[in-house]
Amino acid sequence: MTDIKRNPIKVIAFAxxxxxxxALAVQPITTLPLRVDAEQRWHLPAGEYRGxxxxxxxxxxxxxxxxxxxxxxxxxxLIISAPDVGIEGCTFVNWGHDLTAMNAAVxxxxxxxxxxxxxxxxxxxxxxxxxxxxxxxxxxxxxxxGDTALRSQDRGNGIHLYAVHGARVIGNQVRDTRDGxxxxxxxxxxxxxxTLEDLRYGVHYMFANDNRLIGNTTRRTRTGYALMQxxxxxxxxxxxxxxxxxxxLMNYITYSTLRDNFVTDVRDGSTGDSMISGAEGKAxxxxxxxxxxxxxNHFEHSAVGIxxxxxxxxxxxxxxxxxxxxxxxxxxATRLQEWSADGRGNYWSDYLGWDRNNDGxxxxxxxxxxxxxxxxxxxxxxxxxxxxxxxxxLRWVQRAFPVMKSPGVLDSHPLxxxxxxxxxxxxxx
Numbered sequence: 001m002t003d004i005k006r007n008p009i010k011v012i013a014f015a016x017x018x019x020x021x022x023a024l025a026v027q028p029i030t031t032l033p034l035r036v037d038a039e040q041r042w043h044l045p046a047g048e049y050r051g052x053x054x055x056x057x058x059x060x061x062x063x064x065x066x067x068x069x070x071x072x073x074x075x076x077x078l079i080i081s082a083p084d085v086g087i088e089g090c091t092f093v094n095w096g097h098d099l100t101a102m103n104a105a106v107x108x109x110x111x112x113x114x115x116x117x118x119x120x121x122x123x124x125x126x127x128x129x130x131x132x133x134x135x136x137x138x139x140x141x142x143x144x145x146g147d148t149a150l151r152s153q154d155r156g157n158g159i160h161l162y163a164v165h166g167a168r169v170i171g172n173q174v175r176d177t178r179d180g181x182x183x184x185x186x187x188x189x190x191x192x193x194x195t196l197e198d199l200r201y202g203v204h205y206m207f208a209n210d211n212r213l214i215g216n217t218t219r220r221t222r223t224g225y226a227l228m229q230x231x232x233x234x235x236x237x238x239x240x241x242x243x244x245x246x247x248x249l250m251n252y253i254t255y256s257t258l259r260d261n262f263v264t265d266v267r268d269g270s271t272g273d274s275m276i277s278g279a280e281g282k283a284x285x286x287x288x289x290x291x292x293x294x295x296x297n298h299f300e301h302s303a304v305g306i307x308x309x310x311x312x313x314x315x316x317x318x319x320x321x322x323x324x325x326x327x328x329x330x331x332x333a334t335r336l337q338e339w340s341a342d343g344r345g346n347y348w349s350d351y352l353g354w355d356r357n358n359d360g361x362x363x364x365x366x367x368x369x370x371x372x373x374x375x376x377x378x379x380x381x382x383x384x385x386x387x388x389x390x391x392x393x394l395r396w397v398q399r400a401f402p403v404m405k406s407p408g409v410l411d412s413h414p415l416x417x418x419x420x421x422x423x424x425x426x427x428x429x
Contacts, residue, residue: 071095
């Protein structure tokens with residue numbers, strides 16, 4: 001100590017060390033002025049509570065209006081390590097943003113099964129709610145907002161589930177984070193009625209099986225629903241509005257159900273270089289995905305209605321509506337794919353056939369692609385000649401001599417009228 005007193009530099013360093021240590025210290029929630037309401041139920045009065053706090057016993061905490069957890073830019077705002085903890089009506093701001101350390105406004109540890117995080121407001125740079133290796137957690141009606149001053153890849157995800165089972169993620173609003181809801185190696189969870197806006201991915205599944213995705217809405221994301229490396233997903237009644245690149249992306253998805261989903265106005269996310277493919281604004285992109293049921297969905301007003309590639313076979317595709325897309329189908333493969341089921345196909349707004357027996361089905365098959373389309377996809381430079389006499393001649397020769405036709409998509413029983421409804425809900429500001 002004497003040596004420290006004699007050396008001003010060491011004095012300053014020692015003071016900084018003490019200040020750093022106090023800032024990083026985690027305080028028990030019981031140090032706050034909690035007011036008992038009932039057994040294991042407490043109220044936190046209005047005020048600003050600075051630092052990082054922990055809950056290590058079962059208890060229900062309800063914040064009164066104006067109760068704010070101020071994280072001072074370091075660590076987690078609140079760490080929950082006990083079962084059956086409830087946090088309701090609180091505001092969290094300015095917690096840490098070290099993504100490697102998984103800094104979150106609310107960090108739920110493995111022992112915190114049965115936690116209920118409801119009706120809170122979170123605004124900061126790091127993760128919003130991180131659920132780590134536990135089960136039966138409920139995240140309900142929370143408002144989570146990131147920091148637009150950071151690049152999207154430098155922000156935390158709004159809600160992050162890792163190795164979680166039985167979670168209920170319902171009615172949350174997430175915007176301006178990296179991904180809205182990220183689900184990693186987590187099975188048997190429900191995501192329902194969440195609104196996810198201005199993000200990289202609205203919902204992002206990785207290695208997550210037996211999950212339900214019901215009635216969610218994404219807007220202005222770079223991909224609405226990124227479903228990757230998962231099986232037995234139930235994806236029903238979701239909306240994608242004005243997303244970029246992809247409305248719904250299926251990458252290595254098997255034995256899953258997509259039904260009653262609505263995708264509209266997927267925008268081209270390319271850099272403007274027509275030689276770069278893969279971001280043309282696809283309502284549905286299916287990559288190396290097999291044995292799925294894709295029925296009664298509505299895909300409209302996008303650059304590409306559906307793009308199917310990389311061995312995506314044996315999927316049941318029927319009773320969908322493809323309305324007003326610049327290109328209805330993109331499919332490059334050597335195997336014929338029949339896109340009708342049980343004598344009923346899909347509705348195609350550009351179908352030019354007729355229905356002479358008035359059974360609601362077209363009398364001739366719908367074939368969206370020809371050899372010229374394949375040529376354009378394989379060699380994008382040919383698009384420079386799209387409207388030239390040479391391209392028109394190739395199309396005429398193909399129609400006149402069908403022996404040259406290569407395998408592709410065939411809808412043998414196209415619908416004359418859509419059985420789905422277009423989106424009527426106006427996007428919010």
